[in-house]
Amino acid sequence: MGNIIVKSKAKVNLSLDILGTRNDGYHEVLMIVQTIPLYDMITISTEKSDTPSIELTCNKKTLPTDSRNLAYKAAEMLMNKAGITDKVKININKRIPVGGGLGGGSSKAASVLTGLNTLYKLGFSTEQLAEMSKPLGSDVPALVYGGCVLAKGTGTEVSPLPPLNKGYMLVVNPGVFVSTEKVYGKYDTMHIPKEAHPDTDLLIKLLKQGDLHAFARNMKNVLEYPVLDSKSKIKKLKQEMMQTGALGTMMTGSGSSIFSLFDDIKEAYAALEHFRKQHYFAVLINL
Numbered sequence: 001m002g003n004i005i006v007k008s009k010a011k012v013n014l015s016l017d018i019l020g021t022r023n024d025g026y027h028e029v030l031m032i033v034q035t036i037p038l039y040d041m042i043t044i045s046t047e048k049s050d051t052p053s054i055e056l057t058c059n060k061k062t063l064p065t066d067s068r069n070l071a072y073k074a075a076e077m078l079m080n081k082a083g084i085t086d087k088v089k090i091n092i093n094k095r096i097p098v099g100g101g102l103g104g105g106s107s108k109a110a111s112v113l114t115g116l117n118t119l120y121k122l123g124f125s126t127e128q129l130a131e132m133s134k135p136l137g138s139d140v141p142a143l144v145y146g147g148c149v150l151a152k153g154t155g156t157e158v159s160p161l162p163p164l165n166k167g168y169m170l171v172v173n174p175g176v177f178v179s180t181e182k183v184y185g186k187y188d189t190m191h192i193p194k195e196a197h198p199d200t201d202l203l204i205k206l207l208k209q210g211d212l213h214a215f216a217r218n219m220k221n222v223l224e225y226p227v228l229d230s231k232s233k234i235k236k237l238k239q240e241m242m243q244t245g246a247l248g249t250m251m252t253g254s255g256s257s258i259f260s261l262f263d264d265i266k267e268a269y270a271a272l273e274h275f276r277k278q279h280y281f282a283v284l285i286n287l
Contacts, residue, residue, distance in 0.1 A: 049087040100255070
């Protein structure tokens with residue numbers, strides 16, 4: 001019947017703060033999230049059928065291809081809502097590191113929603129897709145919007161921001177899987193100093209001003225405290241990345257990926273080559 005290919009973009013947290021724990025047990029967060037041009041490729045195709053079905057395939061054999069996969073859940077949800085009875089085939093060509101704080105699973109869910117919406121000409125707005133995506137995960141609405149957003153509440157209350165669009169970003173993944181649930185659990189047991197929390201209002205102001213240097217100096221992620229306390233390889237990687245001439249270096253999400261911001265392309269390329277020689281996954285992005 002038809003097919004569509006979607007670039008499912010990764011994200012970085014340009015800041016991440018935790019304001020407390022909600023009555024429902026979830027954490028109240030305040031985050032600046034930006035998509036980056038590192039992506040998985042998703043191909044969605046459909047076949048006429050009397051009964052709805054989903055066939056999910058992936059080049060990474062370790063990932064589930066049933067209802068445990070967020071992409072599968074997203075397709076199932078939208079098909080039920082729109083009354084789609086066809087067979088939907090989803091193929092994922094995975095490039096984003098798994099468990100690296102780059103939002104790969106959430107991005108796939110967002111891309112399946114937007115892809116099916118386009119393929120079937122369903123007419124849902126970005127706001128409507130973001131709203132219906134909330135049950136899929138805290139990062140999914142932000143990735144439905146794409147670009148740069150402020151995410152509040154459990155992460156599902158999203159409003160657009162001007163993007164960080166100056167300089168260069170180096171993203172390095174050390175190949176360490178980090179459990180988000182365990183990180184938040186450990187965070188709750190730790191004393192986190194006041195200075196560890198980002199000044200989100202200041203960061204938004206600096207985004208609007210386009211001040212890369214000041215923004216890089218003021219980036220903070222409170223989840224670095226529990227992660228760097230228990231993951232020595234990630235801590236060592238961050239320390240090494242801070243010595244490359246970067247304007248600022250920070251972990252994204254609950255880890256394990258670290259990113260650095262540069263204003264000098266030669267320093268950025270030198271850092272990229274350095275970490276690739278150590279066999280890290282590393283990409284350089286022109287903002």
